[in-house]
Amino acid sequence: MTSGARNAVVAEDHVGYAEVRRNIRRLLANTPGVGAEPVPACPEWTVRDLVAHLVEIAERVLTRFGAEVPSAVPGEPGVGELLDRWDLLGAEVDRRLAVAGGQRGEVLVMDAFTHELDLRFALGHGFPAEHVAWVPSFEVLVRGFSGAVVERGLPAVRITTPGGSTWLAGTGPVGAGVTARPDVLYRGLAGRRTAAQLSALNWDTDPARWLPAFTWGPFRPPISPVE
Template sequence: MAAVNVPDWERVPADVAYRHVRENVTRLLAGRPAAGDLAVAACPGWTVREVVAHLVEICARVAGRLGSRPVVGPLPGDAALAALLAAWTTAGEQVERLVAGDAARRGGVMTMDAFTHELDIRYALGLPPPAEHPAYPGALDVVVSGLSAEVSARGLPALRIETPGARWTAGPAGRPAATLSAHRHDLYRSLAGRRTSAQIARLHWSEDPRPWLPAFTWGPFTPPERPAESALTTA
């Protein structure tokens, strides 16, 4: 997957984007213990508290992989939302320092996962997605790369992907056979398993999207059978 023509996007380091996600989620949930019981439509069977527990677990796991001794011990399965947020602050600050160093290249997937779940939580709270967010550029790079590998693995022709400010070519080398254009939020949620195949097909495609729709099932992501959220109404 080759990224091309990205003049309008400022890519911030992974630690900066991750900290922005962590602080956003903490601010949204602080002092709202009841929010922990809300269902998260994009993560069937999970509550907001369980999503935050997942974020803490991933953060601690990354710290271990980067060779750091954990600063947060195992938390009980029924840990309160406030305790989980506090643990994430402690572990997050540790990981952000590690990711800012020699292992900075390893922070992209962690940041993508956290950003995806920030958006999940916003929907659960009935809040709109942020108009701007420093995690968008790096997170889109990660999910386009995942789609690209799947396009190649399925023997599909290359696909050009466009959003205002950035373009990518997903799949094998060669002239793209089609172009997918979308608002960056709708594009991101489509690539991160949060939109149905029908919703993805309704994005702006220069050709029939059906050959490429199976490639949106990649890695940990599978389009849901029923819509969990609506597309943005703004372009």
């Protein structure tokens, strides 16, 4: 894939998850003192809240694996302490995902990568030039959107990047096509673009029928732009 589609290598889940952790630590190390800064893509969260969420998800995953979760630091840990705990938990998550094989952690990776992007945009950084979590995370989002298209009885949507890579959301005849940069498509499918922003993409037909399908799972278009 080209034109911003980033790294097309489909890595195993534990590889993508580890890269997200490294990237977020690097981002926050380069911008110290931002724990209280808001994250526009997650309007109720600060940077610290977002990192705490990532730690909580890692704890839940280990619990589902039947692992013993180390006790948390008492009190209100700062961003650095939360990152340390995430690394501790994440190393065990990585190990268990590697042993499990396949794509058992793909939703975990998608959530973490999506929040890495939330932080990048909140701190003034762009979409990463390369990322091993990009392709599997994007495909999770397409599958979720696809389910919403089918659930609403809509014709399929062909999703295309300028480089020519194509995904099909839905089943049956194609009723609409949309073309946009991969980063814009990703953020739209992950509930980070308003209905107006989604409508303004390069559609080959009126997208109004398909806009409700962008509300699925935990995602829904914001009322006002967040990026």
